[in-house]
Amino acid sequence: MRRALLLAGLLAALVAPAAAQAPPNWSEDEIRAVGRHGPWPPPAVRDPSNRVSGTPAGIALGEHLFNDPRLSGDGRMSCATCHQAGRDWSDGQPKGIGTVPLDRRTPSLWNVGYGHWFGWDGAGDSLWAQSIRPIVDPREMANAAARVGRLLREDGQLACGYRRAFGVSPGADDEQLLVDAAKALAAFQETLVSPRTAFDDFRDALVGGDRQAMARYGASEQRGLRFFVEAGNCSTCHFGPRFTNGEFGDVGIPFFVRPGEVDSGRLGGLARLFDSPFNLLGRYNDDTTGASARRTRHVQRLHANFGEFRVPGLRQVGRAGAYMHNGSVGTLEEVVRHYSEVSPDRLHSDGTPLVRPLGMSPQQSTDLVAFLRSLDAEPPPRPAPPPLCP
Ligand code: HEC
Ligand code: HEC
Secondary structure (H helix, E strand, C coil): CHHHHHHHHHHHHHHHHHHHHCCCCCCHHHHHHHHCCCCCCCCCCCCCCCCCCCCHHHHHHHHHHHCCHHHCCCCCCCHHHHCEHHHCCECCCCCCCCCCCCCCCCCCCCCHHHCCCECCCCCECCHHHHHHHHHHCCCCCCCCHHHHHHHHHHCHHHHHHHHHHHCCCCCCCHHHHHHHHHHHHHHHHCCCCCCCCHHHHHHHHHHHCCHHHHCCCCHHHHHHHHHHHCCCCHHHCCCCCCCCCCCEECCCCCCEEECCEECCEHHHHHHHHHHCCCCCCCCCCCCCCCHHHHHHHHCCCCHHHECEEECCCCCCHHHCCCECCCCCECCHHHHHHHHHHCCHHHCCCCCCCCCCCCCCCHHHHHHHHHHHHCCCCCCCCCCCCCCCCC
């Protein structure tokens, strides 16, 4: 039996090379499927729940606050401690600092402004609400609204930056100032858009029928891309220009953290979302139309949400040091092996399973990794921000 398999494998290897080397012929349906992963970059974000979203003065204040360790209780930790520009806005570690007991990985902030749920478990329904959490979490920056308020009122640069962004001087309401600081932080983070990649050039060439430009993208990458949108079913969840549908899924990553500790994922996230005074149903939402709160108003906490985590976007994915919500997978090759071999017993999703063991050949795995790596590009260097109020 083994020998027969071996022989068959050898034969396949002898006849396969021509097929394995060639780029695929793209059908109309496949071209449409690839087209949906662009164009890139998308239009700039404008969040109606945040009145300084998209404003230059809000963005400038946010960038200063992002890098300012005085935003933490002991003055030693800033957002940039864990979300480092030189590490694709993450920390390069499998587990983030201060995530005990759940031991989660620090996500990259590339393209974060285009999402609608935030955090691995979706506990935030706006980027500004999500930005409040680390400031006041005792395991992270361990600060309090009163100290943030005092900082904005008493520091000349920040007070001036606040005035330019919000049109008034920082007032006496500390909680309001905490929220406003988070809104400026969100405005800045909305500008973190990842660079164009080799994939984007190919996607545009394919959609435009430019064969010469298409040929600049490797045959292996092309085959991997076709697998991604077709047989692999990856595009169902890793959908659209950011390669995420912004929702949640269970792909069979263990949710046991340590004996006695389970990460319930979205189930717990929704409980925290509803408890938060900063969610979009609360008084800090700047959108008077109510439209931005629609998702939050209608979302329900279902048992099926247990063990679901947010579908990560895949741009710049090959540059990360570890994968999944808990950093438990070390390389892209291992991610692909996971999808190839995942045990159906590990999945507990109801209805049609979107994830099933794909049983990929070594060539298919290599191609898929080559495609995923074509979603990476070196970002341009960032100049230091100018002073807020020269
Ligand atoms: C001590 C490390 C640490 C610090 C400091 C920190 N973060 Fe994070 N950040 C994390 C971790 C870990 C997560 C994932 C949390 C989770 O989902 O449970 C995260 C998640 C996020 C997310 C959600 C991203 C997404 O894809 O949904 C945003 C936005 C964010 N942080 C912004 C900030 C801002 C703004 C600051 C400063 C006010 C900050 N972070 C400070 C570690 C940190
Ligand atoms: C059912 C929806 C779904 C499908 C189908 C799916 N994924 Fe995922 N993917 C996810 C979710 C959810 C995570 C995060 C899981 C976690 O952290 O526990 C993830 C994580 C990943 C990651 C790690 C990203 C990171 O930053 O940690 C990669 C890479 C990836 N998927 C690639 C693929 C590929 C390739 C396919 C097709 C073979 C695929 N996915 C199919 C939902 C899906």
